[in-house]
Amino acid sequence: MENIIECKNLTHYYGDRRIYENLNFKIPKGRILGLLGKNGTGKTTTINILNGFLKPSGGKCLMFGEDSGNLSPETKQKVGLLIEGHVQYSFMNIIEIEKFYSAFYPKWKKEAYYGLMDLLKIDPKQKISTMSCGQRSQVALGLILAQDPELLILDDFSMGLDPGYRMLFVDYLNEYVRTENKTVFVTSHIIQDMERLIDDCLILDYGHIILQKPVDELLNTFRRYRFKCDSHEPLLSITDLLHPATIKGETEVYTFLEKNKLELLLKENNISIENLIEDKLSLEEAFIGLTGKY
Amino acid sequence: MWKAIIYKEWKKTKWFNIGIWMVAILLLTYIFMKIGRSFRFVGMEHLWDVVVNRDQFLFRNLKYFPIAAGIIFGLSQFVPEVIEKRIKLTLHLPLPKHRAILIMIAYGLILLTITFTIHILTTIVFVQLYFPKEIIISMIFTIVPWYISGLVAYSFIAMISLEPTWKRRIFNIILMVLTLDLFYISDFPGAYRFNIYLVILISIYVMPFVFLSVNRFKKGIQD
Known part of the structure; x- marks a missing residue:
């Protein structure tokens, strides 16, 4: 499919402050x-x-195949x-x-x-x-x-x-x-x-x-699970679980894992839980789950 | 497309342009009435003596009109482009690189040149009724640098307004003040007779300065 926008290894700094490094993405036609x-x-x-209002520190963006800094x-x-x-x-x-x-x-x-x-x-x-x-x-x-x-x-x-x-x-x-x-x-x-x-x-x-x-x-695969457990501290070291937190005695984590796989993973890590509930997420909740509240 | 840009510039500057014209008319009316009054009260002979033997200049009131007109016109045209970074809209127009800015600058310089030319010609027509050619030429060499300074001020204001950082903006303001000072070294009649070309050269030299600011804006340079 034809790409309307294509950014390759886009890197930008404001002075010494890094905004991003080696960003790559494409937008196909009609998306x-x-x-x-x-x-x-x-x-x-x-x-x-x-x-074309900003020259990136590195990489380039193409729009309709033209360099975005010099569009016809x-x-x-x-x-x-x-x-x-x-x-x-x-x-x-x-x-x-x-x-x-x-x-x-x-x-x-x-x-x-x-x-x-x-x-x-x-x-x-x-x-x-x-x-x-x-x-x-x-x-x-x-x-x-x-x-x-x-x-x-x-x-x-x-x-x-x-x-x-x-x-x-x-x-x-x-x-x-x-x-x-x-x-x-x-x-x-x-x-x-x-x-x-x-x-x-x-x-x-x-x-x-x-x-x-x-x-x-994203919304079909990314989930939030809520359960009761002693502490969410052991969850922090498991890479598949994002942003574990305990609020009013209830622990929540975000993950791409299915319910049975999560249970297995927790068992392998010797973490016992109760009352496991799976939540479907809105895009906003998924965003918070991926980026964290803070 | 250039007509559309002219239309946009006119929308921004219309009332300022009308204001400059009104001041121009009032200023000449005041000067002509003042000189006419001098004719009647002190007599032609005395006035001639003052102008020829004591090198007095009768048109000093014109001195700061062109520079003020250039600055006000430039601000009226470019400040609205800077507010909310509207210049992005102009730069996004489907025109070859720098074309939109070139048309905007040409609009301002042409309109100011027309205003200033009419102002100078009207003054000459009035002066030639009472004074000989030598005095008229001397007067032209005195006032033309003032009018050219109006065009130079306009070019600098465009550059300063579109400059994206305050540090460089302040540097550009200092550069503008120092450059404009060259146009006001002396108002002795005919003072610029032998370096009028230098004055014209400066005005041409500073015209493309605005593109330095536009290029810096397009690079995304910030304070």
């Missing part, structure tokens, strides 16, 4: 990949490198970019900004933009700077839909949005990208939104990738 990570793990850094106008036409905070030219109004961008994109779909703007019920001559964060997010999304890009890069799209606008944003985007077979690279702080949108997740920890796999596969 929606969510980049998940705690603050400071390098999500926006990656987006900046992809769009033809490739930029294929990339819709949503900047963190839904930043747009806020000195323009809805009509002016549509008129401005339409000059740059030959496949411009005016009706897609105004279709979304009709939902806002605001004066078309109102400046973007006087709109709420939610309204601005819809303007930014509408412009991307009208651009009709092959690849959408959305940096923290849920930032500053209330639940209603977040849902509107995800629903509209979801329908669009699935109908039109678009490729999406998205980051967000709010992982519930991502769960409804993404096919694959790439989870970043400080300095490295924890995993990249389809969300369905």
